[in-house]
Amino acid sequence: xxxxxxxxxxxxxxxxxxxxxxxxxxxxxxxxxxxxxxxxxxxxxxxxxxxxxxxxxxxxxxxxxxxxxxxxxxxxxxxxxxxxxxxxxxxxxxxxxxxxxxxxxxxxxxxxxxxxxxxxxxxxx
Numbered sequence: 084x085x086x087x088x089x090x091x092x093x094x095x096x097x098x099x100x101x102x103x104x105x106x107x108x109x110x111x112x113x114x115x116x117x118x119x120x121x122x123x124x125x126x127x128x129x130x131x132x133x134x135x136x137x138x139x140x141x142x143x144x145x146x147x148x149x150x151x152x153x154x155x156x157x158x159x160x161x162x163x164x165x166x167x168x169x170x171x172x173x174x175x176x177x178x179x180x181x182x183x184x185x186x187x188x189x190x191x192x193x194x195x196x197x198x199x200x201x202x203x204x205x206x207x208x
Contacts, residue, residue: 086110094183100126121194125187132186133158133177144186145177160190161197168193 089106092099103126110119124130132144147158148165168178168189180186 086113090184093187097131097183097187100129117195117198118191120198121191124194125190128154129157130160130190131157132180132183132190134183144180144183146186146190147177160193163197164190164193167196 086106086109089102089109092102093106096102103122107119107122107126110116110122132146135143135145137143145158146160146165146168147156148162149156149159153159153161165178169192178186178189180189
């Protein structure tokens with residue numbers, strides 16, 4: 084299975100964390116250890132973007148942060164990760180995206196930026 088097939092499976096069923104781990108393995112095999120680590124983090128913490136549906140507009144995907152307990156909801160992220168994402172210049176408690184692919188891409192980039200700060204190693208929470 085190639086990387087595009089695995090990514091499509093992830094976007095079709097974002098709650099399937101085994102596919103995310105398979106994708107991480109593929110990234111590792113293709114010399115992308117930081118991106119692989121980020122996808123393993125996403126899978127191990129069960130992160131899935133939230134979404135909002137409006138009557139007159141397409142669905143918006145989003146990530147949010149919780150200063151208290153970000154672990155309680157799959158769309159919540161640790162503050163450091165949330166603030167490292169591309170929309171961090173905007174003062175908001177949610178970052179919105181047009182597609183689920185954009186939401187995951189921004190999260191993965193944010194995780195790669197804050198990896199050392201998270202102090203979460205592979206296989207540990």
